Amino acid sequence: MTIKLAETIKNLPHSPTLWANDLVHQKRSGGETVYHMGFGESPFPVPQRLKKALADAAYRKEYLKADGLDDLVEAVREYYRPIYGDEYISATDILIAPGSKLVLYALQMAIEGDLLMPVPSWVSYEPQAKMLHTEVLKVPTTLDDAGYHIDPETLRATIKTARKNGKNPTKIIINAPSNPTGLTIPSEELQVLAKVCEAEGVLIISDEIYGLVSFDGQYRSCARHAPKVTAVTTGLSKHLSLGGWRIGIGFIPRGVPGLHNALRCIISETWSCVSSPVQQACIEAYKRHKDIEDHMQACTDIHELMNTTIAEGLRSHGIIAPKPQGAFYNYPDFAPFREALATNGIKTSQDIHEVLLKEYNLATLPGKAFGAEAEILTLRLSGCDYDGAAALAAYENGEKLDRAFIKKYAPRILQAIDVFGAFVVKYGKVTTAA
Ligand SMILES: Cc1ncc(COP(=O)(O)O)c(C=O)c1O
Structure with a gap:
């Protein structure tokens, strides 16, 4: 007897966000440095009041x-x-x-x-x-x-x-x-x-x-x-x-x-x-406890800093990146580099995603996973790859939210922006046959 899977389920891929997360953890446990922009998990700790309430x-x-x-x-x-x-x-x-x-x-x-x-x-x-x-x-x-x-x-x-x-x-x-x-x-x-x-x-x-x-x-x-x-x-x-x-x-x-x-x-x-x-x-x-509301606002302020800095960094490399207004994502478009990328064999969002992961250890998600046509050159970037507890504590202690803050508490965010720069320098120029 052959037991068959249901039609609706058998071709269903594993959720790409969870897949990216598993892959990054695997690489990191092997000692590799990975820039993780593939998973949208807010990094901040559980507020004390909620920890206590759960224990109680x-x-x-x-x-x-x-x-x-x-x-x-x-x-x-x-x-x-x-x-x-x-x-x-x-x-x-x-x-x-x-x-x-x-x-x-x-x-x-x-x-x-x-x-x-x-x-x-x-x-x-x-x-x-x-x-x-x-x-x-x-x-x-x-x-x-x-x-x-x-x-x-x-x-x-x-x-x-x-x-x-x-x-x-x-x-x-x-x-x-x-x-x-x-x-x-x-x-x-x-x-x-x-x-x-x-x-x-x-x-x-x-x-x-x-x-x-x-x-x-x-x-x-x-x-x-x-x-x-x-x-x-x-x-x-x-x-x-x-x-x-x-x-x-x-x-x-x-x-x-x-x-x-x-x-x-x-x-x-x-x-x-x-x-x-x-x-x-x-x-x-x-219950609108002040400590919880303040915590939420502080986390949002840090998300804003990280993600607007990513957008600015991408723009400085010539990539289209609208300024984010909420959440913790950027959705850059590499359309300005389409022709050059194509001469380098990079024709889809999946291709960009693969080159960044294989060559630069930068995890992203291709726009295709979000319903875009394969040839639309977009990626989804999550700006959460840092120690949220350390960043939050520093902000609550009065440290200013600026580039120095990111350098200290979220260095991989700045390094990832540099990776995008290196990527467009390498693949974003039209190569002509000698
Ligand atoms: C847009 C959007 N909707 C819904 C969810 C589901 O969130 P949860 O099931 O944790 O409430 C997510 C989680 O990533 C999301 O990004």
């Missing part, structure tokens, strides 16, 4: 109800009330999940129809759609120093054309500040986008996992503009660097009848509930 809750062992611990749900609701406004908060249900990744997956599972996916976008949306037999309809975007732009007319045309061709676009995932770009959608554009989706009957799944890592301190969300058709996903993985605690949040609009109940059923048949001690401890993350 260690005795808890009960299953909790599928939606999440009541006290945590209420703390989340009150935390986000001033951010989203009463209208949205009073017309949504909140779910706690083991990471926002699973809320995104459950939402995709629960809503019938095809997924509209702006490109570039986070690595997991498309594989999740494929696992669910969902068709992905890509929506082009433009990127610049003013942000991540989704043209409303292009979105409308994509929806209309898809419908004319017998497709059924019913949901869109937007993400700002964005992974992979570090850019955000300007408020006025978000407002127009929300109206287009509402008019077209498209559910907005707003991935706001980086919502509180915004360099100008502004929180932008569709929840305010289209409260009836916006589901928000968020959590503690990014602004509190708690990815491994696996706490995700879903805001589910009651304007979509049956959605909350459908998600509750999915939860009850899959993960049951998030770890009881972790839920208990995370209540403290939503």
Whole structure:
């Protein structure tokens, strides 16, 4: 008897971000110096208050109800009330999940129809759609120093054309500040986008996992503009660097009848509930304690320093690199070097990624992993390769956030910028046959 894998799963690659991380750890344990820009893990330590809260809750062992611990749900609701406004908060249900990744997956599972996916976008949306037999309809975007732009007319045309061709676009995932770009959608554009989706009957799944890592301190969300058709996903993985605690949040609009109940059923048949001690401890993350809020702001300030310095460094080497506005990423474009790179056999984002890894021990991710066409010469860079505990302590002790700070606490960031310089010097010049 031959046991076969399911069609949807057998060609699914391992998540490229986790793959890059494993590879870097392997090389480092072999004693090699590696510049790690391949994995988006915020490097800061767990705040003392949360450590204590988790230790205090260690005795808890009960299953909790599928939606999440009541006290945590209420703390989340009150935390986000001033951010989203009463209208949205009073017309949504909140779910706690083991990471926002699973809320995104459950939402995709629960809503019938095809997924509209702006490109570039986070690595997991498309594989999740494929696992669910969902068709992905890509929506082009433009990127610049003013942000991540989704043209409303292009979105409308994509929806209309898809419908004319017998497709059924019913949901869109937007993400700002964005992974992979570090850019955000300007408020006025978000407002127009929300109206287009509402008019077209498209559910907005707003991935706001980086919502509180915004360099100008502004929180932008569709929840305010289209409260009836916006589901928000968020959590503690990014602004509190708690990815491994696996706490995700879903805001589910009651304007979509049956959605909350459908998600509750999915939860009850899959993960049951998030770890009881972790839920208990995370209540403290939503109480607006000054120490926690200050910690978040300090981490965001350091992310801003690292990632805007990377953008400036790349620009100084002639690479296109919009100035990041949040999160901890850059999404440089090597288009100015296209011709020269091609004469050196480098024709795709995957080629750039491979040369940087093999020749320079610099781990990045190719733009292709984020839905871009293979020939678009973009990479995603994560600016987190430093000792977050040391950097945070120094900043809290009053050290200034400047280039000297990076040199002292994040030297590999500056070295990686130099590697990009060496790469374009070597491969970015047209070579002519002798
Ligand atoms: C854009 C984006 N969305 C969602 C996630 C998932 O985060 P988590 O499942 O840890 O909440 C990530 C993690 O890297 C991300 O970058």
